[in-house]
Amino acid sequence: MATNGMPTASAATVTPPVDTFQPLIIALCCNWCSYAGADLAGVSRIQYPPSIRMIRVMCSGMVHPNLVIEALTKGADGVLMCGCHPGDCHYQEGNLKAEKRAEAIKLMLADFGIEEERFRLEWVSAAEGPRFAQVVREFTEQIQKLGPSPYRQ
């Protein structure tokens, strides 16, 4: 892997032991910032755990709470929602809408018996490849600590 001289994260953080729980995380990334950020992480060959399944959306502001709740009640262990930094939104204020909805989502997770920590909203710009990898690493570790989702059979 690391034979082309590109920087890689240390092996310890990248390859978890085989017997640790491998969570399934749905990452909803906005087209303009976060998806490009993830792309940058990829082309820069920054390594992060293979736990996420990425879904590209046009804006974090188009992610309705029912999408997040549905993912979590149908087997996902965590949902990561990424958007542009406040003020950077391609659609002016879609990310602020997402922030408001995130509050509602967190409240509802308790009603469904899901830990609040299984959902996270992060701002990742198109220039922040390393940050995207860092966010995924942190979030994966957090979900690993929580264990599998109560809805996962």
Add this chain to the structure above:
Amino acid sequence: MAARLAEEWFAICGGCEVTILDIGEPLIDVLKKVEIVHMPVIMDHKLFGQTGENKEMEIPAADVGLISGGIRSEEHKKLAQEMRKKCKILISLGSCACFGGIPALNNLYTTEELLQKVYRDSVSTESNGIPHEEIPALTDRVYAVHEVVKVDAYLPGCPTTPEMVAGALISILEGKPLPALPSKSVCDECPTKREKKAVSTLKRRFESPEYTPGAPLSEMRCLMEQGFLCLGPATRAGCSGSDGTPRCIRAYMPCEGCFGPLSEKANPMVDMMGALSSIGLDPKQIPDRAATFNRFAGAGRLRPTPKR
């Protein structure tokens, strides 16, 4: 030949039976073509025979069966099955039969918690224990009728509208297919002005919305944007009937959601929390969100909060 009609009521207030009466003059024509064979609310037809001589509950065969009310006890369950057996067409009348209705709010608690609260813990109760002899046992939760037996048509609403009941009965009498429920939401039929941004913080129900008396409703600002918990976005249309304007909006009141969710799988709480936070209202201020947004749709949706 007159069509035979059977009606049975379960966990319900009786308001939907009043709606049948509310049909008004068209009811006279309908009644000429209908023979009511079983209807506990207006006639003395006993389930075990008039002198109690039978061992099994029996309902006479009928062409049309109406069931109002959700299923709360084993007796209701048996009766629903008997109705299904004896009626060619079975109709859920009202939101309690369609989605559990108000009684299904109890699905937020277990049956044990319910009995404990009502017969022991309630401050005003002089406890004589929980009754258990010679009464049917309660089911584990409130069920909508279609969760127990197959239902051919739904007439939701709390109470349902006379227009819908008359429409359904007339269609059956004329041998036409039953009218389908609209797939639109109440907002799609609502005439008020919308700008997708709240102009106020959340308001309580008893506060008055801003409107000009006498002016048409199209000049009033959307009630949700005025800060009221209006369930329009997550509620099926149909209450407006030939008037074209939703019932509660006509009276300057926010929609309560009595026509039930937009689809069988929809969760009105999630939809409403999304809708309210999207226009900038603070979701933390909403009192008792699960019950508020599932007020009429508790069967199959509300359940005791999982203990962590």
